[in-house]
Amino acid sequence: VVTRPLLHNGRVYFGTWGRKFYCLDERTGAKIWEWDNGHASRMYSPAAVFPKAVGKRLFIVAPDRFMTCLNAETGAIIWRKQNPEIRVRESMGISADSTMIYAKTMDGDLVGISTSSPDMEIVWKGNYNLGYEISPTEIIEHKEVVFVPTQSGQIVAFSRETGNLLARYKGGNGLVTSIIPIARNKIGFSTMDGKITVLKFKP
Numbered sequence: 001v002v003t004r005p006l007l008h009n010g011r012v013y014f015g016t017w018g019r020k021f022y023c024l025d026e027r028t029g030a031k032i033w034e035w036d037n038g039h040a041s042r043m044y045s046p047a048a049v050f051p052k053a054v055g056k057r058l059f060i061v062a063p064d065r066f067m068t069c070l071n072a073e074t075g076a077i078i079w080r081k082q083n084p085e086i087r088v089r090e091s092m093g094i095s096a097d098s099t100m101i102y103a104k105t106m107d108g109d110l111v112g113i114s115t116s117s118p119d120m121e122i123v124w125k126g127n128y129n130l131g132y133e134i135s136p137t138e139i140i141e142h143k144e145v146v147f148v149p150t151q152s153g154q155i156v157a158f159s160r161e162t163g164n165l166l167a168r169y170k171g172g173n174g175l176v177t178s179i180i181p182i183a184r185n186k187i188g189f190s191t192m193d194g195k196i197t198v199l200k201f202k203p
Contacts (some may be wrong), residue, residue, distance in 0.1 A: 001047070002063060003136075008053040008072060015046035015106055019020055021060065022029045023075060033075035048133040048136035050095040054115040059101045062086045066118055067113065080124040086111060091149065093139030095160070100124055102139040102146060108132060110139075110148055110158060120162035126158045129167035135175050149176035155199070171197035 005014035007026060015021040019042050021035040037046060044064040052059045058072040065087045069078040091104040100112035101121060108131045112124030130150060137149035145166060146158040153172035158165060174192030182188050188198045 003048060003050050006051045006053060007074060008058075011072070013051045013053065013058060013072070015051070015060065017042050017047040017061075018047045018143060021046045021051075022072075022101045023072070035070060036076045037062060037064060037066070038113055048090045049092060050138040052092065053061070054098045057115060059092070059094075059113075059115070061068070061090055061092050061103060063089055065186075066103075066105070069120075079119050079196075083120065086122070089134055090136035091133070091139060093141065093146075096141045096144075102148075103139075103143070104130070104133055104135075104139060104148060107131060110146070110163075120134070122164060125164045126155065126165070130156060137176050137178060140179045140181065140187070142187060143184060145201065145203065147189075148178050149185060149189070151175045153193070155179065155189055157201070167201070169197075169199060171195055 005012050009197050010026045012024040012026050044062045046062040049060050053072050058070045061067050066082045067088050070082040075121050087106040088103045089106050093102040108129045110126030111122050114121040114123045124199045135149050137152040138145045144160040147158045148156045154170045157167045172191030172195040177190050179189045186200050190196050
């Protein structure tokens with residue numbers, strides 16, 4: 001297990017490099033269900049994703065370039081889709097109003113996927129391309145700004161309202177490993193080369 005598990009409605013959700021995704025009882029630790037994406041190679045495991053849930057829907061992405069929506073209570077597939085034009089990988093997040101799942105593609109695009117649609121419906125797009133990207137770190141929305149991690153130590157900020165690029169800041173030379181809101185107008189982030197940066201911004 002390499003990411004922070006999701007706690008949702010009394011359950012714990014996480015993936016592993018053993019090709020499995022698990023749902024446990026938060027109080028007892030008992031397994032409620034497990035899900036396998038069907039790949040023989042562990043390299044396609046849903047392990048580096050930070051899962052997100054809205055109501056009875058759970059969302060994950062993985063190196064197999066599928067986005068999957070599961071029933072959070074049973075583990076049953078609601079929809080599962082791979083789109084060659086939207087090559088999602090592992091980096092995703094959730095909008096502040098829970099209406100969208102943000103997903104970063106390998107080709108450097110940022111998209112918002114509806115959390116209520118019966119299929120993988122794109123309802124929002126960022127208007128700046130990041131270039132080839134495989135950083136799995138969580139995307140964060142804070143005070144109507146969408147902060148996107150990169151593999152090159154750079155944080156890229158988009159407007160939640162318009163999708164426009166607001167700012168870019170390079171905090172190190174290693175992959176961004178976390179983004180954490182720490183005040184109304186501040187975020188902190190860390191990079192794999194051991195640096196911690198705090199940014200002040202105008203909401």
